[in-house]
Amino acid sequence: MIARIDHVSLAVPDFDKAKIFFENLGAVAGVGAKDDTTKFYWQIFSLGDMSRIELISPTDKGSFLDGFMQSRGSGVHHITFQTYDLKQAIAKLDSMGIPYFGYNEYPGGVWKEIFIHPKHAFGVLIQIAEFNANDWLSPEVxxxxxxxxxxxxxxxxxxxxSHPGGGTATILLTKEQAKHLAQSLLSKI
Incomplete structure (x- = not known):
């Protein structure tokens, strides 16, 4: 049902200040966009060993983040889990009696999502989304x-x-090790 943790989303009142902070720690800025409907800006950042964070910040009064920011200020807003099949994930949640809300599908199906409320997920807002991770990476990663x-x-x-969250891992192989790896892979088909 869940393929991996895609990112942790942080709500911040000052986007530029947070961006500079994380870039100084080595974060690489990826895709981002302004959402005029819910009045916020989001941007993904890749860090270190293929981990990712998302910064979200209100762009105007009446943002969906207003209540969160007033009660908590900055902090973890949600954790996003990637699934390869949102319909299957929904069926699993239904079978377990776990309520969800907020089904949304972006045009062209590039992103489909639901949420599990913190009261049903041990205090954490969980976003479950179906998407191709490479569509959301910056060219640098x-x-x-x-x-x-x-x-x-x-x-x-x-x-x-490569890793779907960005980043790479390199393995050094001798000619003999490469032959063994190729034979092992081919023997599995």
Whole structure:
């Protein structure tokens, strides 16, 4: 049902100040947008080992964040879990008797979401969303040629794998190790 934690969303009253703070810690700014309907701005940032945060900030009075900001100020607003099939996730929640709300589907189906209220999730607002993570990454953290790259340097094979949250992991292989890996993979099909 849940593929992974995609990001932790932080509500902040001063977006620019928060952005500078996290960029100084090494965060790489990704996609972001202003939502005029609910009066807020959001932006995703990739950090370190493929972790991501989202900064959300009100853009005007009457923002959906007003109540949260008045009662809590800055802080964790929600955690987003990625699912590959939102209909299946909804069916699972229904079978478990866990209530959800706020079904929303963006045009073209690029993002589908529901929420579980904190009173049903141990004090945390949970967003469950179906999407392609690569659609939301900045070019700086995207793999240029898909899910993996292979390079040969100094007689070693560098196998670099991508992560859907951004970032990479590189494994160094000898020729013998690469042959063994290829044989092991092919034996599974």
């Amino acid at each position: 995207k793999m240029p040629d898909g899910q993996f790259q292979i390079e040969v340097k100094d007689g070693q094979i560098h196998l670099t794998l």
